[in-house]
Structures are given as C-alpha cells and as structure tokens.
Amino acid sequence: MPVTTQLPRQRALRGVRIVSLALNLPGPAALMRCRAMGATCVKVEPPPPVGSVPGTTADPMGVYNRAAYDTMHQGVRVLTADLKTEVGQKALHRELAKTDVLLTSFRPSALAKLGLQWSALRKQYPQLSLVEIVGAPGVRAEEPGHDLTYMAESGLVTGTELPPTLYADMGGSLMASEAVLQARLLQLSKGKGVCLEIALSEAANYLALPRAWGLTTRGAAVGGGHAGYRVFPCKDGRVALAALEPHFAAVLAKEVGLPKSNIMAMFMPDSHTAVAQWCAQRSCAELEAIGTARDIPLYTLPTA
Incomplete structure (x- = not known):
C-alpha cells in the first residue's frame, strides 16, 4: 500500500x-x-x-x-x-x-x-x-x-x-x-x-x-504489556492490533472469548496467550473483516 x-x-x-x-x-x-x-x-x-x-x-x-x-x-x-x-x-x-x-x-x-x-x-x-x-x-x-x-x-x-x-x-x-x-x-x-x-x-x-515517560518501555501499556496493543502473527502474515481503550479492549475480549473483567486483565499472561492464539487461527482477510464489523482498530500486514 x-x-x-x-x-x-x-x-x-x-x-x-x-x-x-x-x-x-x-x-x-x-x-x-x-x-x-x-x-x-x-x-x-x-x-x-x-x-x-x-x-x-x-x-x-x-x-x-x-x-x-x-x-x-x-x-x-x-x-x-x-x-x-x-x-x-x-x-x-x-x-x-x-x-x-x-x-x-x-x-x-x-x-x-x-x-x-x-x-x-x-x-x-x-x-x-x-x-x-x-x-x-x-x-x-x-x-x-x-x-x-x-x-x-x-x-x-x-x-x-x-x-x-x-x-x-x-x-x-x-x-x-x-x-x-x-x-x-x-x-x-x-x-x-x-x-x-x-x-x-x-x-x-x-x-x-x-x-522517556515509560509509555513504550517493555511491559508498559503501549510497550507490549497490554494484550490488545501488540503485533501478532496470523495465518498469512501479521496483524497490528490497537484495541487499547477500555471499550475497544472489551470488544476484543468478547471476540476472543476472554471472561469479562476490568482493564488490568489485558495485562495478564493468559490474555496475551488467548489473543495470540485467536490471531494465529485467522487470515489477514478474516481479521480485517472482524475489525470492520466489530469496530476493532487493527491493520494487517500480509506476508509478501
């Protein structure tokens, strides 16, 4: 693109x-x-x-x-x-x-x-x-x-x-x-x-x-600590997932099948595992369709 x-x-x-x-x-x-x-x-x-x-x-x-x-x-x-x-x-x-x-x-x-x-x-x-x-x-x-x-x-x-x-x-x-x-x-x-x-x-x-503020350091909210704000492998490439705000994270959690809980749950290892598995099972086209239908901010990067 x-x-x-x-x-x-x-x-x-x-x-x-x-x-x-x-x-x-x-x-x-x-x-x-x-x-x-x-x-x-x-x-x-x-x-x-x-x-x-x-x-x-x-x-x-x-x-x-x-x-x-x-x-x-x-x-x-x-x-x-x-x-x-x-x-x-x-x-x-x-x-x-x-x-x-x-x-x-x-x-x-x-x-x-x-x-x-x-x-x-x-x-x-x-x-x-x-x-x-x-x-x-x-x-x-x-x-x-x-x-x-x-x-x-x-x-x-x-x-x-x-x-x-x-x-x-x-x-x-x-x-x-x-x-x-x-x-x-x-x-x-x-x-x-x-x-x-x-x-x-x-x-x-x-x-x-x-x-410098610690926002993007390892494990921080936008440094890989939040399961909804990461780059994950998918079936035919990668997906940049940016479901950071609580309402986006809640929709993602529901789609992935995570139990409804507070925002801090997205920092738990189990949440990262669940989101990673969910992405790995889907193609770029499928993820794009889900993002559009569910209003989840994401961008796919198909393997060349």
Missing part, C-alpha cells in the same frame, strides 16, 4: 517569501511544508562539482535519492551560487533584500565565514528572520552529528538495526516549518525579524518523550 503525505490545505504562508540554503533532508523537507502552505520558496545551492553530469545537484540528497530530492523541490525555484565568491554573495543578497525568512542548516562557524551570522543579517535586513537548523542546541551546535546519532542519544536506537525512518530529520523539518510560522507571527507583531534555532537532537528528544 503506497504511503501518502497529507499536506496542509490552508495557505497560511501565502505572500511569505523564503530563501533556503539548507541541504540534505531537514531543510528541504521543511521548505516542502512551507511551499504547501503557500510560501514562495527559493533554494540557493552551491554549483555541482566540476565535470559532473548535466542536471547533477550539489545537494547530497540529489545523489542519495533523486526522486526524494525532486519531490521536496516541487514548486521551489532552485538557484546556483557559490557563496564563497563575490558573484555568489551578490546573487544571494539580491534575494535576501526581498525575503521574509532565511532558512539555513550550516554550523554557526560556517554561517559566520559567509557573513550570514544573525548579528550581521539583522543590521543589513531588519525585517528578515533567520531559522537555523543545527545538530544540537547552543554550545553544541558545532559538534558533528547526524540523524542516527541524535536518535541514539535520545534512546530511539534499541538494537543494531537501523530505525525504519529518519525520525530526527523529519521531526526537525516539522519543527523548522513551525518555526517559520512562528517567525512570521513575531515579525508581524514586533515589526522586525527574529532568529530561531531548531536542533535535530531536540527533535529526536521530543519524539522520544513517550519512551
């Missing part, structure tokens, strides 16, 4: 102009969200390496996965400029002179080398806001790191397998698009630009809060 992303229908950023210098995933993903909210978006990229195939992008994401790059840049005007040269700097500043928000993903020292630190920008462009995506906050912003290291630090890497998606990067992109909205509101209320820092490590920490 294809995965789709529901983008905002309301155009809250219509009339707002954003220039992005951010490469890889978090910045372009944030720009994609802003574009979907109606912003006019410009991406300034370095020139590709000398001798590159025509159409090559200097953004590493265009090399890792061109389809992902193209998706994130739909509707975005992409310019090429070497910011280490006078010509490139002039091209960028022509854009900044008519821009509301600048989005970056450089370390602070790299921004300073380009003359784009906040102290310089706010003097030259008082109305401009800066949203800085960094790896870690404050004094740690110069440390090397990536999505995987920030997830590991936040406790989201629990074995040797890689997580199924880039949680810190995508969480950071959502925080960055939220920061653009926040910056715009503050611009309108204060009459001048603001500087906001978004740290990918903080995005990972935010996504890890349920684990």
Whole structure:
C-alpha cells in the first residue's frame, strides 16, 4: 500500500517569501511544508562539482535519492551560487533584500565565514528572520552529528538495526516549518525579524518523550504489556492490533472469548496467550473483516 503525505490545505504562508540554503533532508523537507502552505520558496545551492553530469545537484540528497530530492523541490525555484565568491554573495543578497525568512542548516562557524551570522543579517535586513537548523542546541551546535546519532542519544536506537525512518530529520523539518510560522507571527507583531534555532537532537528528544515517560518501555501499556496493543502473527502474515481503550479492549475480549473483567486483565499472561492464539487461527482477510464489523482498530500486514 503506497504511503501518502497529507499536506496542509490552508495557505497560511501565502505572500511569505523564503530563501533556503539548507541541504540534505531537514531543510528541504521543511521548505516542502512551507511551499504547501503557500510560501514562495527559493533554494540557493552551491554549483555541482566540476565535470559532473548535466542536471547533477550539489545537494547530497540529489545523489542519495533523486526522486526524494525532486519531490521536496516541487514548486521551489532552485538557484546556483557559490557563496564563497563575490558573484555568489551578490546573487544571494539580491534575494535576501526581498525575503521574509532565511532558512539555513550550516554550523554557526560556517554561517559566520559567509557573513550570514544573525548579528550581521539583522543590521543589513531588519525585517528578515533567520531559522537555523543545527545538530544540537547552543554550545553544541558545532559538534558533528547526524540523524542516527541524535536518535541514539535520545534512546530511539534499541538494537543494531537501523530505525525504519529518519525520525530526527523529519521531526526537525516539522519543527523548522513551525518555526517559520512562528517567525512570521513575531515579525508581524514586533515589526522586525527574529532568529530561531531548531536542533535535530531536540527533535529526536521530543519524539522520544513517550519512551522517556515509560509509555513504550517493555511491559508498559503501549510497550507490549497490554494484550490488545501488540503485533501478532496470523495465518498469512501479521496483524497490528490497537484495541487499547477500555471499550475497544472489551470488544476484543468478547471476540476472543476472554471472561469479562476490568482493564488490568489485558495485562495478564493468559490474555496475551488467548489473543495470540485467536490471531494465529485467522487470515489477514478474516481479521480485517472482524475489525470492520466489530469496530476493532487493527491493520494487517500480509506476508509478501
């Protein structure tokens, strides 16, 4: 089943102009969200390496996965400029002179080398806001790191397998698009630009809060302790069962043949055994039909 992303229908950023210098995933993903909210978006990229195939992008994401790059840049005007040269700097500043928000993903020292630190920008462009995506906050912003290291630090890497998606990067992109909205509101209320820092490590920490609170640790309600909230094998695949709330759990218990009792009964070993056996005896199609008929939240994963 294809995965789709529901983008905002309301155009809250219509009339707002954003220039992005951010490469890889978090910045372009944030720009994609802003574009979907109606912003006019410009991406300034370095020139590709000398001798590159025509159409090559200097953004590493265009090399890792061109389809992902193209998706994130739909509707975005992409310019090429070497910011280490006078010509490139002039091209960028022509854009900044008519821009509301600048989005970056450089370390602070790299921004300073380009003359784009906040102290310089706010003097030259008082109305401009800066949203800085960094790896870690404050004094740690110069440390090397990536999505995987920030997830590991936040406790989201629990074995040797890689997580199924880039949680810190995508969480950071959502925080960055939220920061653009926040910056715009503050611009309108204060009459001048603001500087906001978004740290990918903080995005990972935010996504890890349920684990930090103990909600998803082993044996907790949504950590495998509740018999109605687990993934079970079935005849031809697996079923993700999410009958957590008391009314869902009661319907499941009745369907499985468990005696009627309070919610804590779903934490008992006998309940886990009964639900596991019930799932194992049924196909994905049968479970889907039962879920629809009995209003039980579940999703089947047939064996490929």
